[in-house]
Amino acid sequence: EVQLVESGGGLVQPGRSLRLSCAASGFTFDDYAMHWVRQAPGKGLEWVSGISWNSGSIGYADSVKGRFTVSRDNAKNSLHLQMNSLRPEDTALYYCAKDIASASSGIYNVYYYYGMDVWGQGTTVTVSS
């Protein structure tokens, strides 16, 4: 079964750091780009970051650029999001998601993202004093 399980969320004070993790199983992890997406309470979806299969291409939303760092460990089938200088507006449910485009298929440009076809259940981050 294809599965993504996020962990690492919690309550943190403004200005502090938190590291989210996403454990992947059931698919060839190193063949796909991965994403972090968040949804603040009562708000819409916001793309946070994406990372290509080999970490060669990484992108961030302007709202987190310079504060968040995405990384992946293909040997351990894991994705991470290091979040520094957290702000109250970072409070959200954070999802890990897999891109639908296979890097080895040869039919996709591995520097673009095509759609997120597998999602975890999310981990909640609350930034408050």
Place this chain on the structure above:
Amino acid sequence: QSALTQPASVSGSPGQSITISCTGTSSDVGRNNLVSWYQLHPGKAPKLMIYEGSKRPSGVSNRFSGSKSGNTASLTISGLQAEDEADYYCFSYARRSYVFGTGTKVTVL
């Protein structure tokens, strides 16, 4: 990175067809065919409904279809069913980054 513009709400009766628009610019929606659409039911993870503008992932009903004209992408739901009541978001490449739409609440009357 401004969010793509979607109508706040769209409604229809069972069996009818509805269309949700997603309006961007020539720098995002109009630039390529990398628009995808997601369905959100309360308390559940998002579900991919359409990718690359018009392709359906395995397991998604053929009642869902995607298209694009200029800077506007669209999701059409045909034969509307009660289970289609949910929030829908578009997503697109946007100037070296990516952005979601503002979201549309679909109500089945």
